Amino acid sequence: MSFLRRQESIKTKNRFPMELGRIKKMISVEEALQTILNSTQNFGVEEIPFIQSVGRILKEEIKADRDFPPFNRVSMDGIAINSEQFQNGQKSFPIEGIQPAGSAQIALQNSKNCIEVMTGAMLPINTNAVVPYEDILIENGEAIIAIDVILQNQNIHQKGKDAKVGDLLIAKGKTISSAEIGVFATVGKSIVKVAKQPKVMIVSTGDELVGVAETPLAYQIRRSNVFTLVSLLEKLEIPSETEHIQDDKQLLKQRIKTYLQSYDVLLFSGAVSKGKFDYLPEVLEELGVVKLFHQVAQRPGKPFWFGQTKSCKVFAFPGNPISTFVNCLVYFYPWYFKSIGIEKQEETAILSEDVVFKPNLTYFLQVKLSSRYGHLIATPITGNGSGDLASLVNADAFIQLPKETTAFKSGEVFPIIRYR
Amino acid sequence: MSFLRRQESIKTKNRFPMELGRIKKMISVEEALQTILNSTQNFGVEEIPFIQSVGRILKEEIKADRDFPPFNRVSMDGIAINSEQFQNGQKSFPIEGIQPAGSAQIALQNSKNCIEVMTGAMLPINTNAVVPYEDILIENGEAIIAIDVILQNQNIHQKGKDAKVGDLLIAKGKTISSAEIGVFATVGKSIVKVAKQPKVMIVSTGDELVGVAETPLAYQIRRSNVFTLVSLLEKLEIPSETEHIQDDKQLLKQRIKTYLQSYDVLLFSGAVSKGKFDYLPEVLEELGVVKLFHQVAQRPGKPFWFGQTKSCKVFAFPGNPISTFVNCLVYFYPWYFKSIGIEKQEETAILSEDVVFKPNLTYFLQVKLSSRYGHLIATPITGNGSGDLASLVNADAFIQLPKETTAFKSGEVFPIIRYR
Numbered sequence: 001m002s003f004l005r006r007q008e009s010i011k012t013k014n015r016f017p018m019e020l021g022r023i024k025k026m027i028s029v030e031e032a033l034q035t036i037l038n039s040t041q042n043f044g045v046e047e048i049p050f051i052q053s054v055g056r057i058l059k060e061e062i063k064a065d066r067d068f069p070p071f072n073r074v075s076m077d078g079i080a081i082n083s084e085q086f087q088n089g090q091k092s093f094p095i096e097g098i099q100p101a102g103s104a105q106i107a108l109q110n111s112k113n114c115i116e117v118m119t120g121a122m123l124p125i126n127t128n129a130v131v132p133y134e135d136i137l138i139e140n141g142e143a144i145i146a147i148d149v150i151l152q153n154q155n156i157h158q159k160g161k162d163a164k165v166g167d168l169l170i171a172k173g174k175t176i177s178s179a180e181i182g183v184f185a186t187v188g189k190s191i192v193k194v195a196k197q198p199k200v201m202i203v204s205t206g207d208e209l210v211g212v213a214e215t216p217l218a219y220q221i222r223r224s225n226v227f228t229l230v231s232l233l234e235k236l237e238i239p240s241e242t243e244h245i246q247d248d249k250q251l252l253k254q255r256i257k258t259y260l261q262s263y264d265v266l267l268f269s270g271a272v273s274k275g276k277f278d279y280l281p282e283v284l285e286e287l288g289v290v291k292l293f294h295q296v297a298q299r300p301g302k303p304f305w306f307g308q309t310k311s312c313k314v315f316a317f318p319g320n321p322i323s324t325f326v327n328c329l330v331y332f333y334p335w336y337f338k339s340i341g342i343e344k345q346e347e348t349a350i351l352s353e354d355v356v357f358k359p360n361l362t363y364f365l366q367v368k369l370s371s372r373y374g375h376l377i378a379t380p381i382t383g384n385g386s387g388d389l390a391s392l393v394n395a396d397a398f399i400q401l402p403k404e405t406t407a408f409k410s411g412e413v414f415p416i417i418r419y420r
Numbered sequence: 421m422s423f424l425r426r427q428e429s430i431k432t433k434n435r436f437p438m439e440l441g442r443i444k445k446m447i448s449v450e451e452a453l454q455t456i457l458n459s460t461q462n463f464g465v466e467e468i469p470f471i472q473s474v475g476r477i478l479k480e481e482i483k484a485d486r487d488f489p490p491f492n493r494v495s496m497d498g499i500a501i502n503s504e505q506f507q508n509g510q511k512s513f514p515i516e517g518i519q520p521a522g523s524a525q526i527a528l529q530n531s532k533n534c535i536e537v538m539t540g541a542m543l544p545i546n547t548n549a550v551v552p553y554e555d556i557l558i559e560n561g562e563a564i565i566a567i568d569v570i571l572q573n574q575n576i577h578q579k580g581k582d583a584k585v586g587d588l589l590i591a592k593g594k595t596i597s598s599a600e601i602g603v604f605a606t607v608g609k610s611i612v613k614v615a616k617q618p619k620v621m622i623v624s625t626g627d628e629l630v631g632v633a634e635t636p637l638a639y640q641i642r643r644s645n646v647f648t649l650v651s652l653l654e655k656l657e658i659p660s661e662t663e664h665i666q667d668d669k670q671l672l673k674q675r676i677k678t679y680l681q682s683y684d685v686l687l688f689s690g691a692v693s694k695g696k697f698d699y700l701p702e703v704l705e706e707l708g709v710v711k712l713f714h715q716v717a718q719r720p721g722k723p724f725w726f727g728q729t730k731s732c733k734v735f736a737f738p739g740n741p742i743s744t745f746v747n748c749l750v751y752f753y754p755w756y757f758k759s760i761g762i763e764k765q766e767e768t769a770i771l772s773e774d775v776v777f778k779p780n781l782t783y784f785l786q787v788k789l790s791s792r793y794g795h796l797i798a799t800p801i802t803g804n805g806s807g808d809l810a811s812l813v814n815a816d817a818f819i820q821l822p823k824e825t826t827a828f829k830s831g832e833v834f835p836i837i838r839y840r
Contacts, residue, residue: 050632054651068809071638077695100667100697102628104639118695120628120739122639133694162809169810177840178651179812182741185644186809190633208522208540212470213610218491219524219542224605231474231598247520274553275497275538277520319540321602350794374770374796374833389488389582389606390589392599413794420597 026297028403029330029362032306035292036331039308040339043196043264050184053176055237056194057340062170062180065187067160071105072123076155079114079136079143080127083152092144099124114143123156130155173341195340198264200240202229203256205271205280206319207247225269225317225324232328232419236336240267247277257287260312267332270319272305280316281305289314297403298362301327322391326364326398329417349378349399349416355408362403366395367416378416396420446717448823449750449782452726455712456751459728460759463616463684470604473596475657476614477760482590482600485607487580491525492543496575499534499556499563500547506570513563519544534563543576550575593761615760618684620660622649623676625691625700626739627667645689645737645744652748652839656756660687667697677707680732687752690739692725700736701725709734717823718782721747742811746784746818749837769798769819769836775828782823786815787836798836816840 027035045059074080081093093114099106101120108115108126115124123130129150137144163169169183176194184192209223210216226242233240243259245252259266271280272294285291289307296304301323305316315332317324337344349369357363367378381395397418401408408414447455465479494500501513513534519526521540528535528546535544543550552575555567583589589603596614604612629643630636646662653660663679665672679686691700692714705711709727716724721743725736735752737744757764769789777783787798801815817838821828828834 051647051650054654064809066636070636070641077693077698098696101626101695102640102667104637116696118697119693120626120641120690170813174813175840178648178655178745179815179839181651182644182648182745183810183813185632185642185647186741188632188635188642206521206540212605212608215608216486216490217524220522221490221540222605222608224602227471227605228598228602230471231601234474235598247522270540273497273539275521276518276536277538278497321606325598325602345790347791348794370765371767371796374768376791376794376796389484390603393590393594393603395599419599420595 026295026302027293029296029298029400032293032296032304033331033334036306036335037338039292039313040335041198041264041313043198043339045193046196047191047193050181050189050192053184053192053194054178054181056176056197057342058170058174058176058180058192059172059195059341060193061168061172062183062187062189062192064163064165064167064169066165068162068186069157069159072159073157074099074101074117074119074121074123074130074155075157076130076132077119078117078130078132078134078155080108080117080124080130081114081150082108082111082127083129083150083154085112086129086145086150092142094142095138097124116143128152128156175342197236197238198336198339199262200233200238200265200267201259201263202226202233202240202242202267202269203259204242204244204269205247205252207277209244225319225321228321228325229267229269229328232325232332236333238336247271247279249279249283252279253283253287256283260287260289260309260314263312265332266312266314266316267328268305268314268316269324270317272316272318273303284314284316296362297360298364299359300364301330302361304331306331321389322366325392325419326417329398329419330364330400347376347416347418348413349376349397351399351408351410351412351414352377352379353410355380355401356406357401357408358406360403363401364398364417365401366391367397367399368394369396369416369418376416378414392419446715446722447713449716449718449820452713452716452724453751453754456726456755457758459712459733460755461618461684461733462759463618465613466616467611467613470601470609470612473604473612473614474598474601476596476617477762478590478594478596478600478612479592479615480613481588481592482603482607482609482612484583484585484587484589486585488582488606489577489579492579493577494519494521494537494539494541494543494550494575495577496550496552497539498537498550498552498554498575500528500537500544500550501534501570502528502531502547503549503570503572503574505532506549506565511565513565515558515561515563517544536563548572548576595762617656617658618756618759619682620653620658620685620687621679621683622646622653622660622662622687622689623679624662624664624689625667625672627697629664645739645741648741648745649687649689649748652745652752656753658756667691667699669699669703672699673703673707676703680707680709680729680734683732685752686732686734687748688725688734688736689744690737692736692738693723704734704736717780718784719779720784721750722781724751726751741809742786745812745839746837749818749839750784750820753837767796767836767838768833769796769817771819771828771830771832771834772797772799773830775800775821776826777821777828778826780823783821784818784837785821786811787817787819788814789816789836789838796836798834812839 096113098116105122135147204226291307294305303318317327366381400415516533518536525542557564711727714725723738737747786801817836
């Protein structure tokens with residue numbers, strides 16, 4: 001059984017010596033994470049339209065298909081001249097023609113003349129400086145230069161200055177943002193190779209759960225964790241499917257057997273504790289899913305079960321909403337990042353107040369983040385324990401407080417895991 | 421004319437006294453931003469399925485539809501007892517029944533007995549403590565308690581402890597993340613009221629532009645800024661449409677006239693300089709768009725034109741890719757945030773090296789961000805000036821260096837604008 005708002009209440013536990021023995025058997029957060037990171041999976045590569053690729057991981061090198069700029073490019077609207085004429089004292093240049101952007105290159109026929117040029121145009125042949133409209137006066141078809149210094153190549157963006165044909169512009173493995181979209185368009189990559197996403201099924205269990213649009217009876221509550229997980233995966237651009245299975249061992253076994261064959265990842269929420277109807281660990285093992293661990297020395301999120309078959313990873317999160325939430329961020333996210341080949345930089349923040357946490361567990365504490373003078377400050381959000389409904393709403397991240405310590409001081413720095 | 425990779429090259433300018441006069445006429449970044457923030461617009465409210473609401477702005481209060489938990493909720497799998505019996509010395513409790521989650525509440529008939537209870541279940545009537553399986557031994561239908569201390573109400577998540585019916589759980593105006601999705605589901609908000617998004621048209625101009633999948637001629641380049649803008653808006657969950665218009669004044673006028681009637685916002689990239697075919701400012705004013713400013717004292721992004729009609733805002737960004745990019749972040753983003761009613765916290769970072777920038781312009785410098793000991797460090801990315809193709813790819817943010825200063829020291833703190 002189990003599920004929404006499960007409270008792995010360890011409040012009364014450390015008072016008893018037998019509890020210590022139990023906690024020692026549990027795997028640490030670091031060991032759990034290492035086990036998961038040793039079980040990454042390659043989902044392959046797919047080709048998609050570049051405009052749909054934001055948030056995805058680039059799986060090819062993007063190179064310049066030509067020099068950039070592809071020609072000596074006029075970078076100010078004005079006139080193009082042969083600057084030697086100006087150095088020789090000529091101030092007034094008859095306008096011989098016009099060179100718009102998007103037109104074939106023309107040539108200055110008479111070096112004493114000039115050509116009007118527009119930003120983005122090819123620099124006309126026989127010219128080597130652009131004088132902007134601001135610095136000239138046009139009268140009777142002649143441009144009179146009103147300044148005293150003109151440098152050769154001024155206001156010309158030289159061919160190949162930004163990149164030479166064949167130059168690497170974006171390395172393989174980059175997470176695609178709006179910045180990369182612009183480069184794809186520039187070099188004509190209308191289709192890009194990206195890491196394929198895992199195929200994910202998210203399963204809720206528990207007879208007490210009803211649909212979001214339903215009115216629960218006194219002893220029922222609504223399904224919520226699957227939707228939280230769907231949206232946490234959506235942040236990674238991973239589409240997912242969801243199912244609900246009643247607490248019936250045979251049904252559970254039958255459905256999970258199918259999922260194991262059709263998906264790369266199964267995410268469960270609930271049914272992983274010691275309850276009479278917590279069939280999940282049993283069923284998974286009967287179906288040949290090799291358990292890699294069950295129970296991690298952390299709060300919240302302790303009764304986490306992780307296992308695998310050859311083709312499928314199974315993350316069975318505890319049913320409490322905050323447990324599911326934090327475990328998805330702490331375990332599924334890094335597993336996914338490593339699987340598709342990206343390294344995430346650890347982010348740290350400064351604790352704004354003293355925190356005491358006695359259990360010998362890694363503590364994932366909800367914090368609000370603020371930026372002050374280049375410092376990232378983490379202010380703890382006081383919830384009602386792991387079952388608190390709205391404390392995730394008031395926080396922005398979890399700060400990870402190590403299990404070896406019980407007193408954490410204001411001003412100390414710890415890793416954080418952001419979710420907004 | 422104008423466009424992609426326009427370089428508002430001011431390299432040679434400050435040498436000439438007339439340039440100073442010109443720069444003084446320009447509006448500052450702060451004035452430009454204030455003007456834009458005084459022109460916000462309310463797009464109204466719409467109702468959407470909760471699961472599609474991530475990234476949107478909540479426009480209703482979310483209240484608890486019942487107490488949470490809705491009943492005294494068992495938070496550990498084990499047995500429920502009347503703790504007075506235990507305090508009176510009883511250690512062994514015959515199992516009278518079972519209370520699964522998702523079942524109607526039962527009652528303990530005999531206070532010397534116990535009921536097996538599952539996480540998530542209603543606490544049976546006549547019981548007031550839950551002893552987890554870990555702390556008991558079950559033999560011949562009796563549960564023998566193996567610990568010495570049992571507290572009243574232990575492992576019971578009290579009805580209404582997290583929230584009372586009617587309590588405010590999420591305030592109006594919150595940006596919806598996965599955390600809010602879970603709360604919506606829990607309280608049965610299958611449909612939520614969110615801020616309606618503006619209707620946006622993104623227009624490119626310039627005869628030198630060809631499509632992304634086309635092979636450009638020597639004097640042509642591919643359209644890219646519209647796609648960058650599409651993806652920058654997508655980050656805000658704003659869908660947009662795009663069009664390309666050739667440099668033909670009549671055509672431009674005719675098409676923009678229609679757009680002004682059909683959209684809340686028009687974004688242009690290019691055609692806002694002094695080029696012979698830069699019809700845009702002229703056309704916009706002829707169509708009754710009131711110009712609020714043109715040219716801002718900044719680099720990159722100087723030739724930015726902003727105006728409005730009664731129902732439509734027009735952001736005409738300069739055509740250089742980095743100019744378009746930074747101006748969308750610096751002006752459109754805050755305008756949008758204020759329009760839909762959210763306040764964004766300013767983020768700051770610590771400059772990692774000295775920077776000298778002499779022009780009397782606000783300098784938006786591309787930086788790579790890293791987190792060290794709770795400090796956010798901004799390392800400048802050296803590009804080739806505003807036309808640099810790939811420097812956005814190597815950076816994460818812009819740092820905003822004020823125009824009044826020319827020497828910025830390593831260790832000083834300035835605002836940043838992130839884009840990844």
